Amino acid sequence: MTHAQQAADGSKSKALYGGTQQRRITVRDLAAAKERGEKWPMLTAYDAMTASVFDEAGIPVLLVGDSAGNCHLGYDSTVPVTMDEMAVLSAAVVRGTKRALVVADLPFGAYQEGPVQALRNATRLVKEAGVGAVKLEGGERSLPQTELLVRSGIPVMAHLGLTPQSVNALGGYYVQGRGEEAAQQLLRDAKAAQDAGAFAVVLELVPAELAAEVTRSLHIPTVGIGAGAACDAQVLVWTDMAGLTSGRVPRFVKRYAKLREALGEAAREYAQDVVGGTFPAAEHSFH
Ligand SMILES: Nc1nc(=O)c2c([nH]1)NC[C@@H]1CN(c3ccc(C(=O)N[C@@H](CCC(=O)O)C(=O)O)cc3)CN21
Ligand SMILES: CC(C)C(=O)C(=O)O
Numbered sequence: 001m002t003h004a005q006q007a008a009d010g011s012k013s014k015a016l017y018g019g020t021q022q023r024r025i026t027v028r029d030l031a032a033a034k035e036r037g038e039k040w041p042m043l044t045a046y047d048a049m050t051a052s053v054f055d056e057a058g059i060p061v062l063l064v065g066d067s068a069g070n071c072h073l074g075y076d077s078t079v080p081v082t083m084d085e086m087a088v089l090s091a092a093v094v095r096g097t098k099r100a101l102v103v104a105d106l107p108f109g110a111y112q113e114g115p116v117q118a119l120r121n122a123t124r125l126v127k128e129a130g131v132g133a134v135k136l137e138g139g140e141r142s143l144p145q146t147e148l149l150v151r152s153g154i155p156v157m158a159h160l161g162l163t164p165q166s167v168n169a170l171g172g173y174y175v176q177g178r179g180e181e182a183a184q185q186l187l188r189d190a191k192a193a194q195d196a197g198a199f200a201v202v203l204e205l206v207p208a209e210l211a212a213e214v215t216r217s218l219h220i221p222t223v224g225i226g227a228g229a230a231c232d233a234q235v236l237v238w239t240d241m242a243g244l245t246s247g248r249v250p251r252f253v254k255r256y257a258k259l260r261e262a263l264g265e266a267a268r269e270y271a272q273d274v275v276g277g278t279f280p281a282a283e284h285s286f287h
């Protein structure tokens with residue numbers, strides 16, 4: 001199909017992935033995709049260059065995750081990540097993209113004090129970094145925050161199931177929503193987030209059947225990570241997806257490249273060339 005034919009074919013041209021639309025994706029586009037039953041991919045990004053690669057690959061939504069804590073900043077969890085750090089990384093991701101909707105995590109401690117603190121910090125990410133939306137963890141417990149942000153004109157993505165900012169309270173990164181009571185709480189949290197005006201909800205590490213039920217019960221899209229195939233969208237941490245993360249990765253990760261091996265090999269070859277005197281060669285030198 002030519003570009004013009006695609007543009008004439010409404011369904012194809014509007015597609016979040018593989019469509020012809022060049023302007024920046026909005027939360028309205030995500031709502032329309034759920035209506036069409038169209039699935040979409042989301043990845044994290046923490047810097048401008050990587051974000052530009054994903055933007056050019058057509059990924060419609062990029063998350064500046066607080067997973068930057070362990071994937072970019074060298075902490076061992078998301079808990080230490082600060083607003084200053086999220087603001088710098090978010091601004092870089094926005095600068096590196098033309099089309100993707102950029103969503104930034106509010107880090108731990110940036111919204112737990114209440115709605116006013118949440119609004120102050122979310123506003124900073126919108127004004128200073130230029131993000132199109134923010135994400136915060138929790139359903140019913142984060143309701144006042146979500147309501148005030150949405151009323152103030154800041155789109156909110158909710159995050160339920162495993163909420164890594166609570167790792168110290170949860171005692172580890174375990175599957176959530178197992179058992180009837182926990183399943184009912186997750187359904188209430190999802191409904192609460194939707195009623196508060198959230199435009200989407202991340203479901204992390206929940207049984208696939210429960211995620212499917214949440215997806216059917218909501219009119220807003222669900223974004224799964226370790227939550228099965230029925231979700232409206234999927235998200236992965238980009239360093240996991242590309243095989244750059246060192247050591248063990250969660251079971252829900254599929255590796256689509258071996259970047260850690262490829263980069264290590266490039267560094268070793270470069271080092272050998274320098275030590276052996278074969279780099280720089282004549283074509284890399286000036287006379
Ligand atoms: N690199 C990276 N990838 C992620 O997906 C990620 C982060 N970092 N940091 C923030 C949170 C933490 N996440 C995690 C971390 C560990 C597991 C994990 O190992 N889970 C077990 C499940 C255990 C069970 O059965 O209950 C697993 O085997 O996947 C899951 C999610 C997801 N997020
Ligand atoms: C894994 C996603 C959902 C996230 O919150 C993050 O990357 O911080």
Ligand SMILES: [Mg+2]
Nearest residue numbers: 065066067105
């Ligand atoms: Mg996060």
